[in-house]
Amino acid sequence: xxxxxxxxxxxxxxxxxxxxxxxxxxxxxxxxxxxxxxxxxxxxxxxxxxxxxxxxxxxxxxxxxxxxxxxxxxxxxxxxxxxxxxxxxxxxxxxxxxxxxxxxxxxxxxxxxx
Amino acid sequence: xxxxxxxxxxxxxxxxxxxxxxxxxxxxxxxxxxxxxxxxxxxxxxxxxxxxxxxxxxxxxxxxxxxxxxxxxxxxxxxxxxxxxxxxxxxxxxxxxxxxxxxxxxxxxxx
Numbered sequence: 001x002x003x004x005x006x007x008x009x010x011x012x013x014x015x016x017x018x019x020x021x022x023x024x025x026x027x028x029x030x031x032x033x034x035x036x037x038x039x040x041x042x043x044x045x046x047x048x049x050x051x052x053x054x055x056x057x058x059x060x061x062x063x064x065x066x067x068x069x070x071x072x073x074x075x076x077x078x079x080x081x082x083x084x085x086x087x088x089x090x091x092x093x094x095x096x097x098x099x100x101x102x103x104x105x106x107x108x109x110x111x112x113x114x
Numbered sequence: 115x116x117x118x119x120x121x122x123x124x125x126x127x128x129x130x131x132x133x134x135x136x137x138x139x140x141x142x143x144x145x146x147x148x149x150x151x152x153x154x155x156x157x158x159x160x161x162x163x164x165x166x167x168x169x170x171x172x173x174x175x176x177x178x179x180x181x182x183x184x185x186x187x188x189x190x191x192x193x194x195x196x197x198x199x200x201x202x203x204x205x206x207x208x209x210x211x212x213x214x215x216x217x218x219x220x221x222x223x224x225x
Contacts, residue, residue, distance in 0.1 A: 004157075031211065042120075042203050042215030043158065056212070091157070101146055103213065105157040 002026070004106035006092050012112045013082045021077045021109045023092030032075050033103060034067055035091040043091050049075060082113045116141040116208045120216025128224050133191045135219045137204035140185070146207040147187050149178060152218075153200045161202075162189070194223045 005024045013019050025032050035043035048056040051072040069075040089110050093103040120137045127133050145166040150158035164171045164178045171178050180187040201220050205213040
């Protein structure tokens with residue numbers, strides 16, 4: 001079946017603009033994760049959903065970051081008043097299990113804040 | 115806090131040689147250790163994983179070993195090919211659902 005998809009693939013925002021990044025997980029996958037990947041670094045955990053419940057948002061860097069998954073499938077990561085330090089690739093991953101196993105990643109959204 | 119250290123940061127090998135990438139983790143409760151391969155501009159792809167009740171796992175040219183006592187795990191690639199060139203990330207589970215990733219190893223296989 002189809003893998004995890006993300007849109008847009010690339011986003012350029014002027015400093016101060018709001019952006020919304022979308023993730024479509026693999027159909028039926030219960031768990032969904034958002035990660036931030038800076039250039040040359042490993043993915044860093046942002047937030048975790050189990051179905052529609054956001055169980056962990058400890059990795060969100062500031063209150064400008066907000067994520068939702070209202071129907072337990074598609075998720076949106078919103079960044080308000082973007083700053084240059086928000087420039088990164090934002091990765092979404094999903095897994096069918098409730099634990100940390102076998103996360104499947106989307107292609108990411110590369111956000112550039114100018 | 116929990117962390118995962120990964121070495122080396124870059125690795126160049128001749129085609130046909132073996133490559134070894136090593137990771138150490140800090141959380142003794144970690145029980146799942148995946149390895150991801152990421153080509154430039156592409157998504158991380160799971161290539162092999164190991165759970166804490168197993169010491170070694172092999173899949174064709176790729177193997178992973180785990181030493182729980184020392185909190186070390188390693189990726190071994192034998193008979194390397196140019197298409198193995200990529201960035202490899204190790205990760206360790208933390209708690210019930212999180213991963214902590216290493217900083218990555220850029221592997222170059224020279225033809």
